[in-house]
Amino acid sequence: MANLKITITIDDTDQKILLNDLGDIDDWCQNAIIGKISYCWDIMQREWTNKLLYDKLFTDPIPSNKKDFVNLITARSDYTTQKQRDEQREAQHAEYVAKLANQ
Numbered sequence: 001m002a003n004l005k006i007t008i009t010i011d012d013t014d015q016k017i018l019l020n021d022l023g024d025i026d027d028w029c030q031n032a033i034i035g036k037i038s039y040c041w042d043i044m045q046r047e048w049t050n051k052l053l054y055d056k057l058f059t060d061p062i063p064s065n066k067k068d069f070v071n072l073i074t075a076r077s078d079y080t081t082q083k084q085r086d087e088q089r090e091a092q093h094a095e096y097v098a099k100l101a102n103q
Contacts, residue, residue, distance in 0.1 A: 041066065048073045 008029065010018070015025065022028045048069075052058050063069040073079055080088070 044073065045069065 010025070018025050018028075049062060052062050063072055
């Protein structure tokens with residue numbers, strides 16, 4: 001993946017609303033992203049460390065740095081993104097609803 005650049009368009013009215021409570025909109029956005037990354041990293045690290053510890057087929061050392069850890073996890077065949085998990089749940093739900101309709 002390449003570096004991701006995100007652009008947000010906020011109209012004049014919404015800027016005024018934000019500036020009522022924020023000193024700098026860009027700073028707040030940057031800090032919000034940094035905070036979310038940290039939160040998601042904590043969840044990912046906790047979840048996957050437990051999975052690796054209890055995976056009898058995984059015998060390699062668990063990487064101690066973020067980049068190697070993330071590369072190891074995202075390369076695994078059992079790794080899915082949130083979007084993929086949502087799509088799987090939606091497909092399972094649609095299948096369940098279809099079965100109910102056919103009864």
